[in-house]
Amino acid sequence: MDRFLSIFFQLSLILILAFIALPILVVFAASVSPTATITFDPSQWTLRWFAALTASRWLDPFLLSLKLAAVVTVLSGLLGLLAAYVVAYRKCPGHEAIMALLVSPLAVPQIVKGVAIVLFLSSAGFYALLGTPGLIMAHIVLTLPFVVRMIAGAMYNFDKRLDQAARILGATSFQRIRFILLPIIKPGLFSGMTFAFILSFNNIPLSVFLVRPGETTLPITVINHMEYSLDPVLAAVNVASLAFILAAILLFERIGGFSAQIHGGSK
Amino acid sequence: MNSNDIEMVSVTKTFGSNLVVNNIDLAIPTGEFVSILGPSGCGKTTTLNMIAGFAQPSSGEIRIRGKSQRGVPPEKRGIGMVFQNYALFPHMTIAENVGFGLKMKKRPAGETRDAVQNALRRVHLDGFENRYPKELSGGQQQRTALARAIAPEPSLLLLDEPLSNLDLKLREAMRVELKDIQEQLAMTFVYVTHDQDEAMAMSDRIVVMQDGVIAQTGRPAEIYEHPRSSFVADFIGKSNLLPISDIRQIENDWFVSLGTKGLTLSVFIPDGMSGHDARYCCIRPEAVRLAVTDEGIPPLPNRLEGTLSRIVNLGAYFDCFITLKDGTVLKSLVRSTRLPGLAVNQAVFLSIDPDAVQLLSR
């Protein structure tokens, strides 16, 4: 009985993992297959679909998504630092309530946040803000709670005695932030910013309300095409954008070092 | 007038309704190694934090080098501190850690480099400049913390149980080094510890704290030989601490009765004490002389007989527990080479010099 269970367990594990991997493998295969029919024969593979990506119908949305994600990442990083500083580092009176307030947008589904922002901008007469400014606003509402949480997590773990040590060595509060606090919470900051970048770059439920003709993000462009056809170019776009995200993660990791164990001297 | 590096004037610290430090007066002369010694919760760390500026006195005043420190933040006090957990900056190399204080004061790079080199050499860590704290052993981290504190050459160094995370051997070696550094640099050290051996080994002066007040201040020998209370006697070193049931004077001699069954000792009353105030007597184990025959001990006074009920072998010494006829247990420290054949249940003879019986009023 136990043996049977063990085999059954392993088999189901393999099937579930196959289920997870399957659509991704299919997209990879589709992106290099010469025709719309997928082939898993590497000798037939081609990069012709990727060559089509330099056309402006793909390049422009990509650049918009990139700029949007970059702005959102930097802004939510800065805003997140400010908020986490008061809440998690200074632990000002009421910090728990303020934290709850800062992460409250998480309780609201993205599609609802999207509707709220588009109705606000339209009915309050800020039509001009639809498009890129609206996208930035909406994406920051999405990413800020996550970023605050991650930076605050790092700051809650920050050993206050390091601060005392720096203080007695003559460091002013500005010097302590710059030389002690920021370097030590950097991994938390950068993992938060990486998360913000991915969330923004891949976002659909908010973007779908705020894009305008000529100002469409990459994922929205792709789903607009997907409703009509499963052109292999779309597979190539998807693979390329995944590759881009992985590259971005590696870059953030190089700067922020969030995966590396940091050299800790104190317990 | 101001040969004192630190003066604390009726300093009190309360946390809520909790009186942590109660009206302390303390002056620490320049160049002295002072230990603040006491059990956990006695207020010694709070006292240190108030000197450092991490805590503000609820009332009273702290002066450093003659200047009131009210409203002066820690970073402006110009003192060094070694923390219990070392608090090394994990993202900086050893050299960066040690040079941090000078960097904050915006000293020229060359000067900083020399000071770092000097400090590291002093703690025997030259060659470790580019390592990270995580890559060093506990002892090396401790030395780094010390080097970091002395590199800016403060005149005053606070140490908060700096050796408590090290193993015994290392701790004993570091005591000698700390004392050497303090003497070479002629710095004032304020050393907080709960370890009486540490305090005895290094200090010029010991401040014993109990429940937020200073129980006694004095040179190590003074405190050991003349504790002023049963608390100090018990906390510093080993002792036979016995409550006095009766004290009486017969001509010029004083006698105390201990317990109810007629154990009586002849004692001397020190100057300035009234014999009738004595509540406890304290006898250090090494003052309890033990012999296996009654010729082995001096004739008079204070001769006692008993049975050896337990022997704890400390290597060079035996810690002997002797049960007297009336049931009282006394401890005696015996050099193991003097009486190598001691055995449990053996009848033994004790004598105690009246000089060695400390009378305590509380």
Add this chain to the structure above:
Amino acid sequence: MSSIETLSALRQPTHLPVRLSRYFPLAPPLIVLMIAFAIPMGMMIGLSFHDADTGILTLDNYVRFFGDDLMLAGLWRTALMSGLVALCVTVMAYPVAYYLARSTSRWRVVVFALAITPELAGVVLRTYGWLVILEDHGAINNLLTWSGLISEPLPLSKNLIGVVIGLTHVVLPFGILSLLTSIQGIDPNLERAAQILGSSRVSIIRHIILPLSVPGIVSSLLIAFTMAASAYATPALLGGAGFKVIATMVYEQVLFYIDWPFAAVMAVILLVMMLTIAFIGARVEARLHRKLHI
């Protein structure tokens, strides 16, 4: 100077007044959240109580929603879809989470990466993959037709089946993570104790692991349900034009019918639904946790 004066001169205030300046750094993030979140949300909720044309305060929009069979069908479809996704996710996440919590094999890292990294790929890539696999002339139907098992393609996409498969794939990593946390919290010694007492693997799972991981199961169901119920892209693409859930209906209402108060009503109903489920779920979870983990 009397001694009392000396004393009061030395006394310092023990309680510093709460300094407002400490809160200044909060201003930028709070202003951003105010403008881009709080005000729009308030405005949307307000709008849902106003008549589209006259702007008069009214409950009509809600009355209209609950009187409209299309809307109610959409609501029901949303609940059915989300319930199925929650079930599939939890059933599939459980073995993976159990393996990740207990395995010491070197494959553990690989399984973990496989289970979690697809999240980076985004919804679009995965939905595209499923469309290629499930559509009428997709991989599965081609295979089955070619092998002669079927003559007509099976309807795997543009319907509930396709959406549930696609959403399960999207939500699965979250289910795995919430179950993983729960199973990791179960002391492995309990299993060893049961084993020493003579339990078989089956009865250990039945009597030890399953009951103790109920809080994890509940949180997996909840997270899967709420994520599915508010998903937009997967139902839109894998469900086809005829498959309407609240999220896709809101989108149409905003961008095609331009009936803002009614769109606001639908968004508010979706929000209330989510908050209610989250609230009940949190209560249930807390109670179970108290009961099982002392």
